[in-house]
């Protein structure tokens with residue numbers, strides 16, 4: 001088991017080599033300042049298409065465009081030194097077939113400087129993953145709850161319960177066999193994720209898929225508690241930034257209205273007077 005040495009940028013083969021080893025620590029990032037914070041502690045920074053819901057107020061990830069992913073990808077690139085940067089291919093940019101996926105992935109890599117792309121789907125995407133990886137594009141898979149298919153799945157539901165487990169197992173095997181260097185498992189029963197992790201040769205990265213996965217990922221704004229009214233069961237909050245930011249803005253508003261801000265120390269002295 002080896003943990004990445006400080007200072008060296010993590011590559012897709014480094015991540016693949018962590019199968020069964022030190023847990024992979026992954027978070028999303030969409031901006032330069034957040035990328036810097038993530039880079040200090042994480043192995044993978046994912047520019048997820050969740051950016052559409054988290055930063056742009058969209059109702060789902062379906063409205064996210066390639067241009068949005070590239071804009072946020074470029075911002076994240078400027079904040080990373082060590083973590084592997086992965087960018088999501090957004091809905092509609094890759095599903096038509098391998099050639100469409102290649103054009104989208106090549107553009108994302110060339111314009112953002114990321115080292116890998118992530119795309120959603122299992123057996124249906126195996127041919128595309130094989131096509132991309134054969135052409136030098138590292139691909140992270142994403143199976144189980146695939147948010148871009150929210151309407152087909154009937155909501156953001158746990159996948160792979162009961163008889164549906166067989167389909168998810170087949171998806172995991174197909175994505176790994178096609179050459180993905182890692183696979184995100186989203187919202188799966190813990191036992192099923194454990195079985196997939198034992199059966200496939202590449203690392204599994206869980207989100208709502210239990211502790212047996214080779215790594216974990218969360219949406220950074222969720223674990224920082226940015227949304228006071230959104231509490232998914234699979235998220236542990238490590239801060240309450242939404243609550244604290246609300247309280248800070250309320251205090252500022254009170255101070256401005258009641259003349260307590262700015263105070264003398266926030267002002268500038270006349271050039272002819274000594275600085276205060």
Ligand code: KIV
Nearest residue numbers: 028048049050184219
């Ligand atoms: O878009 C995203 O943020 C994701 C992860 C949370 C896996 O796909």
